[in-house]
Amino acid sequence: MVLEILEFGFMQRALVAGVAVAITTSVIGLFLVLRKNSLFGDALSHVAFGGIAVGLVAGIYPLWTGLGLAVMGALGITKLRQSTKIPADATVAILLSSGLALGILLVSASGGFTLDLFSFLFGSILLVSVTDTLAILAMAGVILSIVIVLYKKLVYITFDEEQARVSGLDITRLNYLFVVLASVAAVVSMRLVGILLVSSLIVIPNVTALLFGKGFKKTALVSVAVSVFSVITGIAVSYAFNLAPAGTIVLVQVAVFIAALVARHSPKQVEEIKA
Amino acid sequence: MRVVELENVSFYYGSTLVLDNITFAVERGDLLGMIGPNGAGKTTLFSCMLGLLGGYRGTIRMFGEDIRKNGRLFQKVGYVPQRKTIEQNFPATVEEIVSLGITKTLGEKIEGERIASALDIVGLVDVRDKRVGELSGGQQQRVLIAKAIVDEPELLILDEPATGIDLETQNRFYALLRRLNQEQKITMIWSSHDLDAVSKLASRVACINRSMFFHGHTHEFFENPNLLKAYSEASMQAHMHLHDHQ
Numbered sequence: 420m421v422l423e424i425l426e427f428g429f430m431q432r433a434l435v436a437g438v439a440v441a442i443t444t445s446v447i448g449l450f451l452v453l454r455k456n457s458l459f460g461d462a463l464s465h466v467a468f469g470g471i472a473v474g475l476v477a478g479i480y481p482l483w484t485g486l487g488l489a490v491m492g493a494l495g496i497t498k499l500r501q502s503t504k505i506p507a508d509a510t511v512a513i514l515l516s517s518g519l520a521l522g523i524l525l526v527s528a529s530g531g532f533t534l535d536l537f538s539f540l541f542g543s544i545l546l547v548s549v550t551d552t553l554a555i556l557a558m559a560g561v562i563l564s565i566v567i568v569l570y571k572k573l574v575y576i577t578f579d580e581e582q583a584r585v586s587g588l589d590i591t592r593l594n595y596l597f598v599v600l601a602s603v604a605a606v607v608s609m610r611l612v613g614i615l616l617v618s619s620l621i622v623i624p625n626v627t628a629l630l631f632g633k634g635f636k637k638t639a640l641v642s643v644a645v646s647v648f649s650v651i652t653g654i655a656v657s658y659a660f661n662l663a664p665a666g667t668i669v670l671v672q673v674a675v676f677i678a679a680l681v682a683r684h685s686p687k688q689v690e691e692i693k694a
Numbered sequence: 695m696r697v698v699e700l701e702n703v704s705f706y707y708g709s710t711l712v713l714d715n716i717t718f719a720v721e722r723g724d725l726l727g728m729i730g731p732n733g734a735g736k737t738t739l740f741s742c743m744l745g746l747l748g749g750y751r752g753t754i755r756m757f758g759e760d761i762r763k764n765g766r767l768f769q770k771v772g773y774v775p776q777r778k779t780i781e782q783n784f785p786a787t788v789e790e791i792v793s794l795g796i797t798k799t800l801g802e803k804i805e806g807e808r809i810a811s812a813l814d815i816v817g818l819v820d821v822r823d824k825r826v827g828e829l830s831g832g833q834q835q836r837v838l839i840a841k842a843i844v845d846e847p848e849l850l851i852l853d854e855p856a857t858g859i860d861l862e863t864q865n866r867f868y869a870l871l872r873r874l875n876q877e878q879k880i881t882m883i884w885s886s887h888d889l890d891a892v893s894k895l896a897s898r899v900a901c902i903n904r905s906m907f908f909h910g911h912t913h914e915f916f917e918n919p920n921l922l923k924a925y926s927e928a929s930m931q932a933h934m935h936l937h938d939h940q
Contacts, residue, residue, distance in 0.1 A: 453784065575794045578786065582841075585744045585773045586797055587765060629783050633825055638785035 424658055432552045433544045433664070437650040439559040440611045440620065445628075445646035446566055447604040448621035449639050450597065452629070453577050455507075459493075459598075461618035462511045463605035466492035466518030468614045471539050472525035481535065482554055486606045492518060493598035501591070542613030542665030544654065551610055558607045562600050573597065574635055611650070612665040620646065623672040630683045645675055695722045696758070697849050697881045698743065703752035705738055712738050713750070714905040720883060720898075722848075725875045727896030727912065728885040731929040734903045736885045737776065740853050743883075744773055756849070769797050772842030772880075774852040777859070780834050782827040788813070788837050789822045795841035812844040815878070816870060832863030836870070843874065850874065852884040856891075864888070868895055889916075889925075903928050 424430045444460075451459055470488030474481030496510045505513075526536060538546060547555070566573065575583040576593055584590045608620050624646035625638075632638025653668030698720040705713040713735045720726050730736050741747040743754055745761055745768060753760060756767045772795070792809050800808065813819045816836040821829060826837055835855055842850055852871070856864045868891050874880050875895075886892055892899060893916045901908040901915065907925070908915055915921055 453781075571794065574786065574790070578784065578791065578794065579775075579778075581746060581775060582773060582838075583794075584746060585768055585771070586795070587768050629785060632785040633787060633823070635786040635790050 424655060429545055432547050433654055436547050436552045436555045437544055437611055437654055438647055439556050440608045441646035441650040442643050443559040443562050443604050444608045444620040445624045445642040446639060447601050448625045449642055450573055450577050451621055452625045457622045458511050458618060459601060460605045460621040462515040463489045463493055463602050464609055464614045464617035465515045467606045467609060469518040469521030472522040475535055476525050476529045489602040489606050490599050493602040494595060497595055497598050539609050540613050540615060542611055544611045544664045547610055555607050558603050562603055565600060612668060616665055616669050619669045619672060623676050627676045627679045630679050649675060697722050699755040701753040703750055703754060705742055705750040716906050718900050718909045722881055725882045725895060725897045727892035727899045728883060729892055730902040737853055740851055770848045772847035772850040774838050774842050774855045776853045777835055777857050780827050784827045786826055787823050788818060788826050791826050791837055792840045792844050795844040797845055808844050812840040816840045832859045850880050850882045854885050871895060
């Protein structure tokens with residue numbers, strides 16, 4: 420069946436784009452989860468929904484308008500957090516609802532939901548075009564390159580911002596850059612699982628990896644492995660049983676998480692930890 | 695040579711004066727014990743000295759230069775903050791956390807040697823591969839010291855580093871501070887409420903209570919009953935003030 424899947428161009432594109440998204444979201448997600456910002460990706464994808472609606476209404480490639488609005492929203496919310504005392508979770512709620520509201524407004528003004536908009540809401544990895552695949556690969560490449568270059572600095576601000584600032588890091592700029600990277604990752608992942616399930620890609624592989632990870636790099640690698648495995652398995656299973664790929668991918672992730680949780684708390688493991 | 699100089703440093707939180715015209719200097723090789731009651735402004739003073747708070751009046755110089763004009767000066771400074779609990783699930787190992795203290799590009803071999811040396815000094819070589827969140831509070835504090843000294847700083851600033859640690863670990867911790875000061879020749883500014891430890895370890899004492907209350911040799915402070923009485927009265931007042939606000 421594996422070879423049969425690979426014969427189709429749409430499956431090849433789905434797997435390439437899916438693996439790129441899996442790697443990107445799990446890497447960015449580790450920093451978000453450890454900074455207690457797991458739902459930030461969810462909020463960004465909702466803002467991107469507003470941007471995608473703008474693109475569809477205006478006849479512009481919607482990934483770019485989605486990306487533009489998500490980046491602006493992320494920068495705005497970061498500025499708001501830095502200059503006011505509004506709690507972080509409340510800023511996420513503001514971001515999330517404003518993006519969704521803009522999307523709904525534009526959709527209703529343009530005469531209702533279109534097939535394109537539905538594909539962004541629920542994901543449509545099997546429908547990604549060559550243009551989409553190239554755009555996803557380019558964005559994933561940029562994100563991963565920047566994370567590799569700034570890896571140590573990002574770990575430091577995730578561990579302790581105050582100490583990182585004393586060591587000479589420009590925390591404000593790094594935080595702005597990071598939210599831009601997170602916005603790009605959120606937009607990239609919408610094609611795979613849709614706006615409504617973006618946070619699963621960001622959170623679940625990392626929570627699974629944190630059950631076992633000993634070391635930041637090792638945890639990141641475990642998270643990437645869980646994410647890539649879930650995406651490939653999810654796409655294959657959805658093809659074999661004619662299921663929705665987005666839901667299947669997320670349920671595979673949840674199954675891996677539960678299996679990891681059980682393995683981690685098995686009597687043998689507990690004895691080993693105590694020892 | 696003066697490592698740190700403060701001239702008439704004042705700081706307001708809103709309209710509340712927290713630091714009032716603080717002036718003192720720290721010479722190379724000093725171990726300055728910074729004491730003062732709760733709410734005296736010690737942490738605020740450290741935050742100003744470390745560039746974390748910028749809105750102060752007056753001048754702070756490190757290594758002869760105004761810290762406002764040269765942010766790179768902090769690369770010569772190690773900082774150990776007030777004890778914070780590190781999340782148990784934070785995945786970084788002890789070695790990874792210590793490596794964060796290296797700000798220069800040294801190459802993998804030299805970095806490895808520096809990390810090994812810092813871990814050896816603080817006695818944590820055996821746990822280098824453990825998750826930092828799995829360690830005890832005292833061990834975590836030693837990890838932060840290793841991170842602070844791994845870049846071979848000329849000045850180490852420690853903000854009540856031993857608070858909340860059991861007595862035995864505290865004593866080991868104080869012995870470590872003495873070794874770092876006397877063997878590694880690191881100048882230190884160390885804030886503490888443990889007057890007994892300060893009297894034994896510090897070469898000089900700065901006592902603040904919003905303004906500078908005393909600055910001089912350790913024995914001058916601890917051998918003067920009037921100063922000790924005034925300090926204990928101020929501490930009692932601060933304690934009652936804190937109690938009233940809880």
